[in-house]
Amino acid sequence: MKKIEFKITLILIALLSLIPLVLPRFYIYITATIFVTALLAMSLNLVVGHGGLYQFHHGVFYGVGAYVTALLILKAGMPFWAAFILAPIASTVTGFLIGWFCVRLSKLYYGMLQISLGSLIWAIAFRWYSLTGGDDGLHGVTIPDLISSTRNAYYFTFIVLLASLWILYAILRSPFGTTLQALRDNPERCEAIGINVRRHQLAAVVIATFFAGVAGALFVVIEQSVFPDLLFWVLSLEVFIMCLLGGWFTFAGPILGAAIMVSLRTFVGTYTEYWTLVLGIILILLIFFLPEGVMGFFLERLGKPRSRQNGNDKAGASVGSR
Amino acid sequence: MLTRRSVTTGASLVMVAGLLAIFLGALLFQPGLTYARDIKVGIIDCYSGPPAVYSKDALNGFKLALKEINKKGVLGKKITFTTRDTKFKVDLALSMAKQLVMREDVDVLAGIINSGAGLAVSEAVAKKEKVPLIVWIAKSERITGEKGHRYVFSTGENTAMAGKAGGVALSKRPYIKYWIAGDDYEYGHALAKAAWRNLKKLKPEVKLIGKSWWKPGEPDLIPYITSILAAKPDAVIFCTGGRSMTNIMKAIKATGMAKKVAIYIHTATDHAVLKPLGAEAPEGVMGTMDYHFYYPDTPENRAFVKAFRAAYGNPPGFPAFHGYITAKFIAKAFEKAGSLDKEKFIDAMEGLKISSPVGVIEMRACDHQAVLPMFFGITRKSPEYGFVISSDIVTLKGDEVMPTCEEIMQARKGK
Amino acid sequence: MDGAQGITLAAVGSHFFVGLSRAMILFIVTSGLSFVLGILRVPNIAHGSLYMIGAFCAYTFNKLFGGGTMGFLAALLLAPLVVALVSLIAERALFCRLYEREHLMLLLFTFALMLILDDLVKMIWGADYRSVMAPEFLRGSVNLFGSSFPRYNLFLLVVGPLVAVALWLFTNKTKMGKIARAAAVDREMVGAVGINVSWVFAFAFVLGCYLAGLGGALVAPTISITLGMDHDIVIEAFLIVTIGGLGNMAGAMVGSLIFGITQSFGVLFWPQFAIVFPYLAVVIILIIRPTGLLKSVW
Secondary structure, eight states: OOHHHHHHHHHHHHHHHHHHHHSOHHHHHHHHHHHHHHHHHHHHHHHHTTTOOOOTTTHHHHHHHHHHHHHHHHTSOOOHHHHHHHHHHHHHHHHHHHHHHHTTSOHHHHHHHHHHHHHHHHHHHHHOHHHHOGGGOEEOOOOOGGGTSHHHHHHHHHHHHHHHHHHHHHHHHSHHHHHHHHHHHOHHHHHHTTOOHHHHHHHHHHHHHHHHHHHHHHHHHHHSEEOGGGGSHHHHHHHHHHHHHHOTTSSSHHHHHHHHHHHIIIIIHHHOSOHHHHHHHHHHHHHHHOTTHHHHHHHHHHOHHHHHHHHHHHHHHHHHHO | OOSOTTHHHHHHHHHHHHHHHHHHHHHHHOOOOSSSOOEEEEEEEOOSSTTHHHHHHHHHHHHHHHHHHHHHOBTTBOEEEEEEEOTTOHHHHHHHHHIIIIISOOSEEEEOOOHHHHHHHIIIIIIHHTOOEEESSOOOTTTTTTTOOTTEEEOSOOHHHHHHHHHHHHHTSOOOEEEEEEESSHHHHHHHHHHHHHHHHHOTTOEEEEEEEEOTTOSOOHHHHHHHHHTOOSEEEEEOOTTHHHHHHHHHHHHTGGGTSEEEEETTTOHHHHHHHGGGSOSSOEEEESOBTTBSOOHHHHHHHHHHHHHHSSOOOHHHHHHHHHHHHHHHHHHHHOSSOHHHHHHHHTTOEEEETTEEEEEOTTTOBEEOOEEEEEEEEOTTTSSEEEEEEEEEOHHHHSOOHHHHHHHHHHO | OTTGGGOOHHHHHHHHHHHHHHHHHHHHHHHHHHHHHHHHOOOOTTHHHHHHHHHHHHHHHHHHTTSHHHHHHHHHHHHHHHHHHHHHHHHHHTGGGGTTSOHHHHHHHHHHHHHHHHHHHHHHHOSOOBOOOOOGGGOSEEEETTEEEEHHHHHHHHHHHHHHHHHHHHHHHSHHHHHHHHHHHOHHHHHHTTOOHHHHHHHHHHHHHHHHHHHHHHHGGGSOBOTTHHHHHHHHHHHHHHHHOTTOHHHHHHHHHHHHHHHHHHHHHOGGGTTHHHHHHHHHHHHHSTTOSSOOOO
């Protein structure tokens, strides 16, 4: 990380940690929601943007994380902290199982198999009445007093988000991350030089699902509720959109995408019932005018010298995914 | 190598700009603090998507009552309201409820058609933020039953009441072999449980020969009906709601089921269900409702229907009735409380009685559930209205169909 | 198990036929999706919305023509055409400019289209439940294997294969169909021999959407027409296309049959988890044959 970037990141962190002291409570809550959504989008982008996989039903792992947290607390009577650690593990296991079947397929087939496996989990959660509460979901999950107030929940999600982002960043800069991106850009060549494509992809899926599980557990901290919508494919598509919206070839793009989506539906939803129409139009404008996402667009403006090299990267990626 | 190394530069600039915008926005739009202001009711409901028919009807009922109330005012103030759309999504309901409480500083929350959202908002917003919530359509008995608490009220009939009404009415009929079928979600199951428990208690010789459940909104119900008919029950209790109602009524008509077995469906006699079906509505289906615009034929009801028709062009459905009495309850409770204090409002609500189009209605103190009568009837084509309506109506009094306070307390302790 | 005691031969028979008729609707909708997928290689997420528009248009036309047999036939004829027109506008105005772009962008576009169409439907028709009546000669039910079977479902059993045959004749016997098939296999080749590929794509897209609209118009008399009816069908259609083999028409038929019949029998044997059966079937098929039962066109 360059010096100036490091400085700006620090300033940003400082600003964000001041938010609860300045802003009214509702904005604290919305910012915390953005953090959770951003972590989910970041985890998805690891496999979509950097890994080039059609991870169409990522929301399932988020939902599993949330459901496991709620179930362990409500039904098994576990303390929150134990549930908070076990939930991402459960997501990871689910991610491994689903991923194991999926990585054998490519592109659309990967996505489709994942949608059907994910829908299976959704259907079970939706139907297993006695355990999951069916379509009503589970509510009133008890959260320790330490992190239950709006402000403390904010700080908690913020810290977890920072830690997760730091790990994700480190992973992407590691040899593993480099290989993953090379796989996305040119799978045939990688296979030719002896890289085990599937194993790398599976590892990426497992890592991504772990962080999706963390995001799911954080969701329970903020809302104290879980419900089947968290496992439904519509949510997965929304998260997918966040990555594309923010800029899926950038590191922080999905955070921006999540911020835009959450703000849109909170604030546009207040003024009109047609917010999906607004979203649809924004998306179309974006496809035509900002194909690299908002973040990609700004980076192009700001970092001219490097952008050309990156442009090549992108061209490579699009050829790869054809 | 990370694709872009200057990521953070861009990220930071954009986010700083975004944050500044939020800061400014928040400062500019921060609603004024409490000076002589109106009584604010925050309404969260689904105004887009299939259930909007009901929520809009409820809102119209609420608005009609406010028009009458605001002529005189309450505590020298007006009652105003603001609505938020939940799109039938629980997470949006939570976020909108929090927005109304934290940002708009509403005095009372009302609305909600979706039971899942009702329970979530009740726990995570009403109870946590200590703001009264009045649920007006969501029918889960857990809202004021097992999961009830000081801050949640209901002005609509719930599954326990509807189920008990069905059980009581069916126990007077000769059927022995029953089949239960319905939507596989909270509403369906709760209704089935309540109906069966009460029927069995009143008439121990009844037998349940089978059950089937389907996905809410399942487009094709004919396979279920064929397998039910194959088992030859005397009567079938369908526990369906929302958009499944149209589907099940159509399937009943298509298979000619109503001619072969007795059928009971709560809300089968609902105008909102029967009217769009027109001639396709099956006759001879038994149903219960807590409100009909044509029954009871009292001056109060006639006046309400007339005013509603004049304002909105169509007769009120049961949600309009719920919305209407909710507004009445809110106004009267604030008057009784004498201030905008939320705790005093709740104390005033408990045991409060208001007059309504169907007579006096009480807000039961023990569980915060409005005591509503139930009208049991059979669908029949009406020459007067040109479509199918409820006929041979029998009124089941509120205290006859409500679970007792002891039962409620038992359920709350049991959780 | 609940309901299991009710299983008789008659029940099995009637469930089989109900599953078949459900499969016919699924086939008509899915074949359109598969067609677009095969030629444009885009999973059209807005397909469900077009199906919904088909159903709503069917309602409107039925009312316009005074219901009855006349209204029903008018709806069946005109509703899919309106859907085709909507898709033609979307394709020529916007979609066709994206063919050279990143593949995921096409997917994103169809998602945006879905969002817009859903809200447009709400603006035009409102949120009320709508209901369409089947014409007189298709109402009621007939006796089949000792249990009653709705006439309308029998009608679907006739229409489904008719559509399938028409599609087969079209893709195999007409010039346009052959070009479309060729474009599915090798678009550069088709371009090289001087055919305007963009128009072939437009044609394929519109035809696919027409089939979605036809499915919507056909299903209209059996369900309540509401917002949100697109969500279920689109995911089912995707799964069917996947198990059948992307772009393969016969595969769409096989997939629809598997989906419709497992769903129907699931209801018979284990009602509570009936919803799980089709998904389970898909998972099993994809694990055994990862690229679908029949050959994918690409």
